Amino acid sequence: MGARVVVIGLDGATFSVLDPLMQAGVMPRLRDFVESGVRAELKSIVPALTPPAWTSLMTGRTPGRHGVFDFFRKDSPRSQHIRFQTSADIGCETLWTLADRAGLRSTVLNFPLTFPVPRIDGYVVAGGWMPWRQLRLGCHPPGLYDRLAALSGFNPRELAMDMTHEEKALEGCKQEEYDGWIDLHIRRERQWARVAAHLMCKDATDLVAVLFDGVDKLQHLCWRFIDPALEHGVTSDWERAIRDRCLDYFRELDAILAELIFLAGDEANIVVVSDHGFGSQIRTFFVNAWLEQRGYLGWVDGCASHVNDSQVLGMARLAKHVYELDWQRTKAYAPMPSGNGIHIVRADQDHPGGVTDAEYEAFRERLIGELVAVEDPVSGDRVVARVWKREEIFDGPYLELAPDLTLELTDGGLVSILGSEAVVQPRPHATGTHRPYGIFAARGPRFRRGVRVPALSILNVAPLVLYSLGLPVPSGLDGELPFETLREGTLLAHPVRYADQAEETVPHSVPAGPELSAEAEMEIMKRLRALGYVE
Amino acid sequence: MTPTRDAILEHLQQMLRELASDWDLGEAITPDTLLFSQLGFQSLDIVVLGTALQERYEREMPFAELFANIGQRQVRDLSVGELAEFVKEHVGVSATP
Numbered sequence: 228m229g230a231r232v233v234v235i236g237l238d239g240a241t242f243s244v245l246d247p248l249m250q251a252g253v254m255p256r257l258r259d260f261v262e263s264g265v266r267a268e269l270k271s272i273v274p275a276l277t278p279p280a281w282t283s284l285m286t287g288r289t290p291g292r293h294g295v296f297d298f299f300r301k302d303s304p305r306s307q308h309i310r311f312q313t314s315a316d317i318g319c320e321t322l323w324t325l326a327d328r329a330g331l332r333s334t335v336l337n338f339p340l341t342f343p344v345p346r347i348d349g350y351v352v353a354g355g356w357m358p359w360r361q362l363r364l365g366c367h368p369p370g371l372y373d374r375l376a377a378l379s380g381f382n383p384r385e386l387a388m389d390m391t392h393e394e395k396a397l398e399g400c401k402q403e404e405y406d407g408w409i410d411l412h413i414r415r416e417r418q419w420a421r422v423a424a425h426l427m428c429k430d431a432t433d434l435v436a437v438l439f440d441g442v443d444k445l446q447h448l449c450w451r452f453i454d455p456a457l458e459h460g461v462t463s464d465w466e467r468a469i470r471d472r473c474l475d476y477f478r479e480l481d482a483i484l485a486e487l488i489f490l491a492g493d494e495a496n497i498v499v500v501s502d503h504g505f506g507s508q509i510r511t512f513f514v515n516a517w518l519e520q521r522g523y524l525g526w527v528d529g530c531a532s533h534v535n536d537s538q539v540l541g542m543a544r545l546a547k548h549v550y551e552l553d554w555q556r557t558k559a560y561a562p563m564p565s566g567n568g569i570h571i572v573r574a575d576q577d578h579p580g581g582v583t584d585a586e587y588e589a590f591r592e593r594l595i596g597e598l599v600a601v602e603d604p605v606s607g608d609r610v611v612a613r614v615w616k617r618e619e620i621f622d623g624p625y626l627e628l629a630p631d632l633t634l635e636l637t638d639g640g641l642v643s644i645l646g647s648e649a650v651v652q653p654r655p656h657a658t659g660t661h662r663p664y665g666i667f668a669a670r671g672p673r674f675r676r677g678v679r680v681p682a683l684s685i686l687n688v689a690p691l692v693l694y695s696l697g698l699p700v701p702s703g704l705d706g707e708l709p710f711e712t713l714r715e716g717t718l719l720a721h722p723v724r725y726a727d728q729a730e731e732t733v734p735h736s737v738p739a740g741p742e743l744s745a746e747a748e749m750e751i752m753k754r755l756r757a758l759g760y761v762e
Numbered sequence: 763m764t765p766t767r768d769a770i771l772e773h774l775q776q777m778l779r780e781l782a783s784d785w786d787l788g789e790a791i792t793p794d795t796l797l798f799s800q801l802g803f804q805s806l807d808i809v810v811l812g813t814a815l816q817e818r819y820e821r822e823m824p825f826a827e828l829f830a831n832i833g834q835r836q837v838r839d840l841s842v843g844e845l846a847e848f849v850k851e852h853v854g855v856s857a858t859p
């Protein structure tokens with residue numbers, strides 16, 4: 228028997244890019260799939276960021292309940308140290324652990340936070356921060372790596388993370404590097420597709436979930452060549468060539484989707500989803516520089532690394548502001564360039580400049596008021612659309628690990644954590660950044676055909692997958708089963724079963740990931756920069 | 763039962779041998795093999811290896827201290843034998859409930 232449910236993840240995919248590609252014949256197979264099934268926009272969680280969003284998709288829970296807020300994890304709620312985030316940091320059941328408990332088998336390929344690999348019945352190849360040299364350790368069951376290594380064209384360096392490739396992309400502004408970066412992602416998607424196809428042919432499990440992350444990577448680096456709204460700016464021969472190469476990527480992706488959809492067969496329920504959408508960012512808000520100007524943040528040597536320094540001084544300076552803050556003078560700071568989160572420092576022995584419990588509420592209110600008043604000096608527009616207090620967007624046992632404040636910028640962008648004379652600056656080119664609305668398209672025996680439904684939440688996906696697997700839907704999930712996606716008669720033929728979720732969190736058999744050294748932290752910063760997160 | 767230093771070293775060498783064969787590395791893995799300069803590890807590789815070792819021995823280990831220690835050395839490197847020693851020190855301590 229083939230797979231019952233196939234989940235294909237396209238990191239960062241958005242209909243504003245895919246619709247024109249489908250119409251123009253670049254992605255004809257995806258167009259057929261979307262048109263013959265049910266489609267919707269898919270609203271991500273806050274923050275609309277890869278690790279927490281995919282974790283919400285695979286658990287059906289918000290970050291306060293699953294515990295993943297960013298690319299890193301604070302060592303403890305009030306600590307400035309960050310830890311390597313592992314599968315042990317997911318504080319609840321995932322689709323595959325639930326399937327495993329119910330006696331179903333799963334294949335899970337390239338999802339973040341799957342290392343150490345969950346010992347489920349089926350297959351796992353870890354994604355996210357899995358370095359290629361240790362990919363063998365990220366494969367489950369034992370022997371899987373050797374099977375994959377025997378596939379023609381198998382190359383662990385391209386399948387998993389290779390810092391030397393990422394470092395190349397760091398200097399990614401060089402024109403000659405673009406081609407290679409795009410080609411690498413074409414090869415990378417082919418590698419994952421080959422692995423998925425091999426396992427689906429040889430031993431199809433009940434659930435197959437495979438994640439392709441090239442869409443996000445290309446959109447971060449090449450947004451101005453990909454966004455249809457910016458096409459008028461693609462004028463030089465080089466720019467046109469890069470745009471064509473990006474289209475080649477999407478053509479390849481279309482072929483891969485077609486193959487996986489074919490292998491899944493007509494009996495499978497297939498869901499194509501993304502973790503967030505994409506859009507343009509037109510300016511940079513240097514949030515730590517702003518905090519410094521307001522007297523809420525101090526660097527040890529009095530000055531942070533600046534934008535231009537990062538080219539000259541390298542990553543050592545770029546990363547240092549994360550751990551070389553002057554705790555005599557720092558009340559608030561943004562530690563990472565990814566989640567738009569501000570952490571308020573609480574006063575104690577090590578942080579004499581921090582905010583006391585008595586001051587906290589008033590300080591937080593003042594900061595919110597001052598943040599929403601920040602203006603773009605050129606246009607006069609507000610820069611910060613909204614500031615969320617932690618408890619307004621998060622709930623659950625991991626609430627304390629969340630940033631105290633999370634910003635939503637008016638241009639939808641991400642803050643910069645570097646130093647700068649001007650706290651707001653226009654960008655020379657619009658760059659690609661995450662947006663809340665991603666994609667959802669589903670086809671199969673249980674789904675409606677040829678319809679568009681209003682936006683769904685990423686939290687609706689887990690109950691939908693569980694239901695389609697024939698499993699009960701746990702009562703503690705944060706999203707509902709999206710009935711509007713189901714074909715008439717499906718509910719009568721397959722009534723929904725609900726199950727009480729006995730425990731809110733899962734006791735871990737696996738210890739938490741190690742605290743990061745300064746150097747490892749720097750490598751993380753490098754990688755984030757390669758991914759387009761540090762300007 | 764607490765594993766012996768030799769058992770830990772043997773397991774670590776075996777693990778690294780398997781990994782190294784995936785990179786077509788000609789060198790043999792001995793207790794003296796250096797992780798950074800000879801195996802080409804980066805800090806994140808050690809973090810990932812550390813995560814795997816913690817899982818295997820079901821124990822959290824203070825890798826931050828180990829990193830700090832390496833950072834102070836003249837030659838910033840770590841041998842397979844030293845890593846085994848570090849693991850031994852921490853699996854030898856009885857698990858906290």
Ligand SMILES: [Zn+2]
Pocket residue numbers: 238239276277278443502503
């Ligand atoms: Zn993403």
